[in-house]
Amino acid sequence: MSVWLESLITATPQEGFELAITLARKGVGYIQKDEAVKARLREDYSNNADSLTLASQVVAINFQTVAAANNYWRK
Amino acid sequence: MSVWLESLITATPQEGFELAITLARKGVGYIQKDEAVKARLREDYSNNADSLTLASQVVAINFQTVAAANNYWRK
Amino acid sequence: MSVWLESLITATPQEGFELAITLARKGVGYIQKDEAVKARLREDYSNNADSLTLASQVVAINFQTVAAANNYWRK
Amino acid sequence: MSVWLESLITATPQEGFELAITLARKGVGYIQKDEAVKARLREDYSNNADSLTLASQVVAINFQTVAAANNYWRK
Amino acid sequence: MSVWLESLITATPQEGFELAITLARKGVGYIQKDEAVKARLREDYSNNADSLTLASQVVAINFQTVAAANNYWRK
Amino acid sequence: MSVWLESLITATPQEGFELAITLARKGVGYIQKDEAVKARLREDYSNNADSLTLASQVVAINFQTVAAANNYWRK
Numbered sequence: 401m402s403v404w405l406e407s408l409i410t411a412t413p414q415e416g417f418e419l420a421i422t423l424a425r426k427g428v429g430y431i432q433k434d435e436a437v438k439a440r441l442r443e444d445y446s447n448n449a450d451s452l453t454l455a456s457q458v459v460a461i462n463f464q465t466v467a468a469a470n471n472y473w474r475k
Numbered sequence: 476m477s478v479w480l481e482s483l484i485t486a487t488p489q490e491g492f493e494l495a496i497t498l499a500r501k502g503v504g505y506i507q508k509d510e511a512v513k514a515r516l517r518e519d520y521s522n523n524a525d526s527l528t529l530a531s532q533v534v535a536i537n538f539q540t541v542a543a544a545n546n547y548w549r550k
Numbered sequence: 551m552s553v554w555l556e557s558l559i560t561a562t563p564q565e566g567f568e569l570a571i572t573l574a575r576k577g578v579g580y581i582q583k584d585e586a587v588k589a590r591l592r593e594d595y596s597n598n599a600d601s602l603t604l605a606s607q608v609v610a611i612n613f614q615t616v617a618a619a620n621n622y623w624r625k
Numbered sequence: 626m627s628v629w630l631e632s633l634i635t636a637t638p639q640e641g642f643e644l645a646i647t648l649a650r651k652g653v654g655y656i657q658k659d660e661a662v663k664a665r666l667r668e669d670y671s672n673n674a675d676s677l678t679l680a681s682q683v684v685a686i687n688f689q690t691v692a693a694a695n696n697y698w699r700k
Numbered sequence: 701m702s703v704w705l706e707s708l709i710t711a712t713p714q715e716g717f718e719l720a721i722t723l724a725r726k727g728v729g730y731i732q733k734d735e736a737v738k739a740r741l742r743e744d745y746s747n748n749a750d751s752l753t754l755a756s757q758v759v760a761i762n763f764q765t766v767a768a769a770n771n772y773w774r775k
Numbered sequence: 776m777s778v779w780l781e782s783l784i785t786a787t788p789q790e791g792f793e794l795a796i797t798l799a800r801k802g803v804g805y806i807q808k809d810e811a812v813k814a815r816l817r818e819d820y821s822n823n824a825d826s827l828t829l830a831s832q833v834v835a836i837n838f839q840t841v842a843a844a845n846n847y848w849r850k
Contacts, residue, residue: 427831445824456502469847472544531577547619606652622694681727697769756802772844
């Protein structure tokens with residue numbers, strides 16, 4: 401796979417949160433590489449409350465990592 | 476997306492907890508952007524015990540991050 | 551919402567554990583505010599083994615936060 | 626509730642693990658206090674693989690807390 | 701129960717990972733002690749994808765603890 | 776089992792993420808060793824949205840460990 405993650409450091413917390421979303425998606429992308437399948441599954445889970453909560457949980461776990469890496473963007 | 480997260484620092488633990496709730500919601504909001512769909516799903520999961528517990532778990536994970544960022548609001 | 555969380559510091563580990571339970575409940579309470587609905591749902595999940603384990607998990611995650619805030623109540 | 630948790634410090638890692646189990650049970654015990662109900666539910670979940678894995682997960686989370694409190698029992 | 705956990709320190713990361721698996725199993729073993737029941741349940745969950753992922757999650761949580769205890773086996 | 780994990784240290788965050796995926800798979804591999812069964816289960820879960828999210832969660836937890844071990848690849 402080509403380079404997609406060069407650093408965990410981001411300029412702002414919001415960019416860090418968006419990186420956490422990328423990490424959550426990549427965790428899926430390494431397992432299911434077929435774009436058509438992923439599009440169909442996204443349709444499924446984006447209309448199910450528990451699926452969305454579960455996805456938000458993965459983002460939260462990754463955000464812990466990114467936030468720690470950035471020393472919580474303390475000034 | 477416009478700026479919604481400028482800092483993880485809050486004045487009090489309660490504001491930190493409320494920020495954790497915002498983070499949990501944003502984790503969903505980046506995936507499902509349709510407000511009508513979100514309103515319907517909220518109706519679903521807010522009346523299901525396990526869905527609420529799962530949502531509370533995402534808040535708890537995000538609160539870990541916010542609390543650490545604030546050095547636990549120790550005086 | 552009125553002030554309900556002024557500090558994460560508690561005198562004893564047990565009080566810290568009880569604060570973790572409060573945090574878990576508040577995570578639900580911000581989403582579902584209707585007391586009658588919450589009472590009905592509590593009836594549901596308090597009689598289901600997996601629901602109780604899931605609730606205990608949210609308490610465990612919050613207890614991690616409270617315990618760290620209190621430096622594990624080390625003497 | 627009477628005092629059941631005076632310290633997170635234990636003499637050995639195994640005692641720490643057993644304390645983690647106690648914490649997981651207490652997380653349930655604060656919600657469902659009826660001993661007869663708990664006995665029935667225990668019968669249910671102790672014969673279901675996923676329920677047991679879920680319970681083991683709560684123990685693992687609590688063990689993180691107890692192990693950190695004890696500085697991992699490093700000599 | 702006899703002594704089964706004397707230390708979280710291991711010589712290598714792989715031994716640490718294997719200790720994490722032991723901790724996950726012990727989390728179950730303290731609840732369900734009947735070997736015949738455990739063998740039957742193992743048959744169930746070892747043939748179900750989500751059950752295996754859930755078990756791998758418990759291992760991952762325990763590996764966090766063991767890795768921290770060993771200061772990540774940094775040289 | 777032969778040596779498969781000699782170090783948690785990686786040159787880049789992306790290699791660290793890929794190691795986290797390996798750890799997640801090994802967590803399964805120690806339980807279910809039959810390659811044919813694993814191939815069949817992989818077919819199942821790689822076509823189910825929640826199964827993929829759950830797998831991504833295990834990767835996220837392991838990535839926390841690997842990232843901490845590498846001090847977040849800070850320069």
